[in-house]
Amino acid sequence: MIEVRKLEKVYPPVVGGLLSHNEVRALRGVSLSISDGGALSIIGESGCGKTTFGRILAGLESYSGGDIAMDGVALNSLPNNERQPYFRRIQLIHQDPYTALNPSHTILHAMAVPLRIQAKLQKKNDDWILNRSKELLAMVGLDPVGTLYKYPHALSGGQRQRVVIARALTVDPKILVADEAVSMIDVSMRLSILNLLSDLRVRLRIGIVFITHDVAAARYIAKDGELCVLYRGEVVEYGQTDEIIVRPVHPYTQAMLSAMPVLRGLEEAGPDRYIPLEGMDDFEGQGSGCLFAPRCRHATARCQEQHPDLVPWDDRLSSSSHHHACFYPIPRNVVARPINRENAL
């Protein structure tokens, strides 16, 4: 069980020079929890802080405020060197399997580096490293003997991503953080990688944090888990995946879901589908109001002035976990529906 409480990340301002910029608040008090073997999908646009969140979870980035608790141990209370074993149990899978593997090292080499450290800790010999590599590659659906002595260039994108996942498994992680893990993989291979992640979740009880802008992939991974919508470093809606998709109440969630392409001929667009054209470049909302207000077509004077907090949505039909940050929560039906046909695929 991992609990993230009010996580803040501020990138300090850079003064002077070509690259000067103001202070960037990447995360503004994000609270989430991931149970053992659970699944959580985080969706949002680029710049919403979803990658920063993943990197902080994996210990690759510091945080400016808040706390992370793992199995009840608050990491803030530990000295740096004692935090490391905790962060090791959260492994990050990058977007780009082409740059995640060193092109001049064989797959065995890539696998053996982390395994050697494990072998030392667990007092195992070199045979164990080889056997464990084979075992892990088989687990991710690769042919161990055929893959082990290959270089990354000899593998396809999907196979490389499997190697990256196998390498993440060398340290027996509790949680895999997959940051856009399938967006660079060919369409025909994506589903099998998603299936692999779900499979590892069941077999090894590894929790999956799936970070993406593809809502359908997010739903696929977290079908029995939770979906979290981030906007400019804030959670704007959170709850059971299918409930958020069928009954979104935050206008930003509704915009994200509307943006999913409709497979015309197979599906019909939801009746409330709306694609905002205006304001797509006005990211810098000013003042104390709702961050989404400058782009929101339902915004009122109150939204410009006050900031809505994340509150449970008290509606008869909703589950208790459904939270939103909007003054005017109205469910809208924006997602496409499949058209019923006898000759369905």
Add this chain to the structure above:
Amino acid sequence: MGADLKVIGNADQDAQVECQIRDLTVIFTTDSGDFPALNHVNLDIIKNKITAIVGESGSGKSTLGLAILNGVAFPGKVTEGSVEFAEHGNVLKLRGKALRHFRGPVVGTVFQASQNAMNPLARVGKQILDLGRSHHYKDPRKLLHEAENLARRMAMDPSRVLTAYPHQLSGGMRQRMGIIMALVLKPKVLLLDEPTTALDLLTQSAVLEIIRSIHRERHLTTILITHDMGVVAEVSDYIVVMYAGRVVEQGSTHDTLRDPRHPYTRAILRAIPRLTGDLNRARPLEGSPPDLTQIPATGCVFRSRCSYRAPQCDLVAPLLESVDTGHFVACHQEGLIRD
């Protein structure tokens, strides 16, 4: 155009062909042999419609886009075939000045990752003027005026974006600037290679909406090259599915999506997770995407991943044949797949 040429959209009586590709073959010569990136591709691009060319990496879709511009570069070489444009003849025969006046004023192109193609040291407006100069555009003020109109049309503030340097614009804005640069010379054909790949979902849907409305307003013929079935379904009128350098299925988007006849098209549609409906229906596609170095010389290129494989598929490459009005499929087993 010749009378013996089939028009893919012949369900529509008024369909006119803007660009006609016949037997187009492009060979890449490498140290380990010659590989066909395109293998006898036949295609009609219908005037004033959006045709989407869809395929995975290695399907030859980008090579096809380059061949339409007569831009296939070494080690690739067009060995056979023609690309005929109405009023311009065979583009593959154009050279020098004639070719330069074809690329841009006739076919406006937005290349893959073109949001990074702008000169980082020059303001966007200046780059548009440069574009006009290299095409001997007489009236620079008119050109800028046109660019301003287009920018406004694409929900951007012209006074801001035209005076900005590329790094001051967001990815979505640069992508739209790329489309403006392709359209500012008023071409009649717009060629878009992966126009939304690096964009967010929200920006993607807005850019697609803009592409669709500008296409209609300016009576363009649009060719959209993409790997994303969703993008295809959202904007296109016609769809061309490519696999390993061959066209495996083509037809109107509506018919093809509703009733896909090629095993590859069916499998790829089933491999996309959807937002609603039963998730267990999604099935991954076995095997790996086509690798040009391992495409078999004889037989069907898709057979190693196909669940309908028959002995015939190993021996003879299936031809693209009509299965319905304006719907073409290259598969021996097509009749069996229906049931």
